[in-house]
Amino acid sequence: MTNNYFIKNSEAELARLVDQERTIAWALGGLLPEQVDQAAFVAPLQRVLDAACGSGGWVIEMARTYPHLQVLGFDIDANMIDYASTQAIVGRLENTCFTVMDAREPLHYPDNFFDLVNARWLSVIGRDAWPQVMSELFRVTRPGGIIRLTETEDVSVTTSLAFEKMASLFLQAGPLGGFSFSSTGRTSGLPPMLPHFLRQAGFKKMTKHALILDWSMGTNVYAPLVADFKLFFYLLSPYLLAQAVATEEEVEQLHREIEIELLADDFCAFWTFYTICAQKPPH
16 A cells, blocks of 8 residues: 655654644534534434544544444554554444555445445545545445545635745645646645535535634634644645755745744634535435
């Protein structure tokens, strides 16, 4: 399995993702924020899958919150899966299971197996892999089951010039690295493509939701997300240099300016999350 994730420092990225997952889940309103009554939605479910689950935070919380569920997760990064499995053991969660697996390959699950398939930031699979991956997730979803995809267009819109420049470099690197659907690098271009890939795989009855995370100065999530983004951009630097979208000097200067600008009293930031839910036809 070849891991083409754009951050290669797996241990540092693991620590960042653990903190980020907790912050975002709380800020957006829970595990399934698009559902008006999350408990009622989950009640009839039995088996749930989190594809490319990363550090396993969503799986762990689903299993802890809804003990009647069997919640499975897989990721290509063995370090992430080791961490997630350890957390499940420490939490004495017997209704979870984590596996090292590549979403781009045939999945080791039976046909029509899961009531709910969840995936967030699946963009890491690469632009060309989407049709195959969606087809395989369709296969393992039971008739009448639901798939839930959450993606972002960018890494936030802010009032910091340096942050915007760094985010722009990341988005420009996306097409070069094979991750983005944008021809200009202005955004990832992925969220509006999700219904197309879902329809192509055979899913029906789609619903679309947009959730805004406000991490401006003075909000409860300001401090953790400032720390998260500063570390993210630091870990991202080798990728930006490898894609030749900036020089080392330019990236280092942006790091210094971000440190200052994100402390401004009038700093404002919105991060928009798009969730698309679709159903596998019952028959």
